[in-house]
Amino acid sequence: MRRFLSKIPWNYNLLIGGIITGVILLFTVIGQFWTPYSITNMNSMLKNKAPSIMHIMGTDNFGRDVFSRIMNGCGTTFFVAICTVLIGCLCGIIIGALTGYFGGLLDEVIMRVNDVMLSFPSVLLVLIFISFLGKGKYKIIWALGVMFIPSFARIVRSEVIRYKNQEFVKSAQVMGAGSFRIIFIHILPNTAVSMLTAAAIGFNNAVLAEASMSYLGLGVQPPEPSLGRMLSEAQAYIFTAPWYAISPGIVIVLIILGFSMISEGLREMGTK
DSSP: OHHHHHHSOOOHHHHHHHHHHHHHHHHHHHHTTOOSSOSSOOOGGGTTOOOOSSSTTOBOTTSOBHHHHHHHHHHHHHHHHHHHHHHHHHHHHHHHHHHHHHOHHHHHHHHHHHHHHHHSOHHHHHHHHHHHHOSSHHHHHHHHHHHHHHHHHHHHHHHHHHHTTSHHHHHHHHTTOOHHHIIIIIIGGGGHHHHHHHHHHHHHHHHHHHHHHHHTTSSSOTTSOOHHHHHHHHGGGTTTOTHHHHHHHHHHHHHHHHHHHHHHHHHHHHHO
16 A cells, blocks of 8 residues: 555645545534524624633624634635636637637737737726626626636637647547537647646635735625635734734735645646
């Protein structure tokens, strides 16, 4: 058994990142159905209580259990990040695949629009979208999703250009395969590792963006818990109840660390 394990090329970034992310996901899923305490009920007798056996991460300024709110709030953060990445990834794949394969005027126009969007600070673009769409969880999903399209489109476009002149593509063309079949059946599966790496990085960016927007009061609205919103509410109590800010801050760092290590592990796999 030891000989067998010693021959396995362990990808430690992928392994450790997967463990960190898996543990957080486990608590997140549980938190959508059960939490040790109510996430909304307030108790003035328990305001800003320090971490203890009963409340392992303490309580907030309304007497609510911080650990319970983090368990449930992670679900909101993951939901926003996953939906954002899906919108950006799916639209980016379609745009990047078509422009990369066909090229021409369509490619020039869309890539120039991409360049313009990428030239603006991402936070500024999100703020512009939110000013039109309004506040709320679903509004922030659409705003971030649209913002992520250019980066995914550029990655897919470069990968399609890289593969479209390969021998297996030319063989498919000779056999009479149509353009869309070549793109979606022959070329795109070969970009899976690059896209998974980009998706993991995009997930991290989405988590940070959602936390930032919620911190500013533009994302998830109360009473629904959000890690960014919790940080914003804890700001006034940073010296009297530091655990209120430290706990969600550590969870955000762990989420980003986990997915950063996963993206690095996927990148290592792609280079082998």
